[in-house]
Amino acid sequence: MQRERLGRLGRRGLLQGALVSGLASGLAGGLAGCATAPRRGAEAANLVPIDARVDRIADVSVCVRPFRPAGPRVEPESLGDTLVVHNYGHGGSGWSLSWGSSTRAVRLAMQGSPRDVAVIGCGVLGLTSAILAQRAGARVTIYAREQLPLTTSFRATGEWTPDSRIALAHVAAPDFADVWEDMARTAFATHRGYIGKPGTPVEMVDQYAVSDESSFGSRILNGPSIDFASYGRRIADLMPPWQPVSPDASPFEATSVSRGEIMMFNITEYTQTLMSQFHQAGGQIQRADFQSPAEIAALGKKVVINCTGYGARALWQDDTLVPVRGQIAHLIPQPNVHYGVVYQRVLAVPRRDGIVVQSFEGGEAQGYGIAAETIDRDESVRAVMILAELFAPGRWRGSGLQAFLTPTGRHSMRHA
Ligand SMILES: Cc1cc2nc3c(=O)[nH]c(=O)nc-3n(C[C@H](O)[C@H](O)[C@H](O)COP(=O)(O)OP(=O)(O)OC[C@H]3O[C@@H](n4cnc5c(N)ncnc54)[C@H](O)[C@@H]3O)c2cc1C
Known part of the structure; x- marks a missing residue:
């Protein structure tokens, strides 16, 4: 049962479970004799460390998740002669659920087999809706204030997190869990179709959850919790379960280490792939900044999909x-780092365009209700310094690169 529970942990579960309650630690003890774990742990000993240094921060970006307590709005509405199909409000799961949510939206939009469809918004929901409408036979024009590289979507972490901040458990309708599962399964299957494509828009990578009980102290349970809905166990069959890594074989000096696989979106490459698919199918993009639904009705389109986040x-x-x-x-890209880590409420994801580091120091309520997109560089600096503890000389036991102390006491990395 413990093993099953670990297998079902998503990113949210890991942060709450493995890092906060020490669940992974208990599991590692209970499953140390498991046949596969030591082998994977031995493989882990060949990992290259993440060069987590503040002076390697190449960029910091901030954005706002469009969260609806009832879950995303995917439904039709009549606006005079125009059928508007809404497809927005995907919280922290927009990339993950995109294809599934857009499949539902496009099904509603194409019921009358329109020849022309307008999509408002060019984030991930807009582009996936547009591509699916093209595949269903429509000529599609996207109207948007910003194209994907300037949108919220482009500033996402890039992990398969289909129930991250997707709804509030006590607000979502009773049938929403079924709708969510349908979206998640459709989206997962479609993302999988991009694995191995040129540019590697999507790939599967290992992720380690590392916990160090001695340093939990003040970092646990800081901040109010929110009743976010959690549906991960409904799709537990999509990914292999998490496994404990035996302390002897782990490259991390920590009380407990477990390993799972994650689906990772290389946002830069995925964006380019989607944009080219849309253009190659004859799609047009026009800049537009709508102030009211009336301006959308004035486009004179019979069918509009509203993906404005x-x-x-x-x-x-x-x-x-x-x-x-x-x-x-x-952080500056490290092409030979192919694994992610969660450690003390810090997540590192090995994207091709740079190692993405995200802090959850405020717990699950972090950022809730905050619309200001103001960069707090210190937040990122703290996160990188926590990661640096994990890869510091004396703690890191992997190979590939070795850490050396400089005369100033600061460590640097060079090839072994
Ligand atoms: C820090 C962070 C990390 C995240 N990590 C992940 C992750 O790892 N995995 C995941 O699945 N999700 C993640 N998300 C969530 C994800 O980024 C969002 O759910 C998703 O980007 C929403 O996409 P969207 O297309 O609905 O909105 P947007 O990307 O915001 O696009 C909206 C589009 O509508 C246009 N628009 C808006 N208003 C108007 C108007 N009035 N007129 C014309 N155009 C308009 C905009 O210009 C834009 O083109 C993360 C979010 C954040 C903030």
Whole structure:
């Protein structure tokens, strides 16, 4: 049962479970004799360490998750002669659920087999809706204030996190869990189709959850918790379960280490792939900044898919949209690092365009209700310094690169 529970942990579960309650530590003890774990642990000994240094922070970006307590809005609405299908409000799961949510939206939009479809918004929901509408036979024009590289979508971490801040458990309708599962399964299957494509838009990588009980102290349970819905166990069959790594074989000097696999989105490459697919199928993009639904009706289109993300709060007066601020830092890319780590409420994801580092120091309520997209560089600096503890000389037991103390006491890395 413990093993099953670990296998079902998503990113949220890991942060709450493995890092906060020490669940992984207990599991590692209980499953140390498991046949596969030591082998994977031995493989882990060949890992290259993440060069976690503040002076390697190449970029810090911040954005707002478009969170709706009831879950994303995917439904039709008549606006005079125009059928509007809404497809917004995906919280921290927009990339993950994109293809599934857009499949539902496009099904609604294509019921009358329109020849022309307008999509408002060019984030991940807009582009996936547009591509699916093209595949269904429509000519598609995207109208957007910003194209994908300037949107919230481009500033996401890039992990398969289909139930991250997707709804509040006590607000979501009773049938939402079924809808969510349908979206998650459709999206997962479609993302999988991008694995191995040129540019590696999507790939599977290992991720380690490392905990060090002696340093839990003040970092646990800081901040109020929020009743976010959690549906991960409904799709537990999609990914292999997490496994404990035996302390002897682990490259991390820590009380407990476990390993799972994650689906990772290389956002830069995935964006380019989606944009080219859309253009190659004859799609057009026009810049537009709509102030009201009436301006959308004035386009004269029979069918419009509304994928405006947090923008729907102002455009559609949807006051149920709650901003949830999030920030990531990019460390300079390390092409030979192919694994992610969660350690003391810090997540590192090995994207091809740079190691993405994200802090969850405020717990799950972090950023809730905050719409300001102001960069807090110190937050990222603290996160990188916590990661640096994990890879410091004396703690890191892997190979590939070795750490050496400089005369100033600061460590640097060079090839062994
Ligand atoms: C720090 C952070 C990390 C994240 N990590 C992940 C992750 O790892 N995995 C995951 O699945 N999700 C993640 N997310 C969530 C994900 O980024 C969002 O759910 C997703 O980007 C929402 O996409 P969207 O297309 O709905 O909105 P957006 O990307 O915001 O796109 C909205 C589009 O609508 C346009 N628009 C808005 N208003 C108007 C208007 N009035 N007129 C014209 N155009 C308009 C915008 O210009 C834009 O083109 C993360 C979010 C944050 C903040």
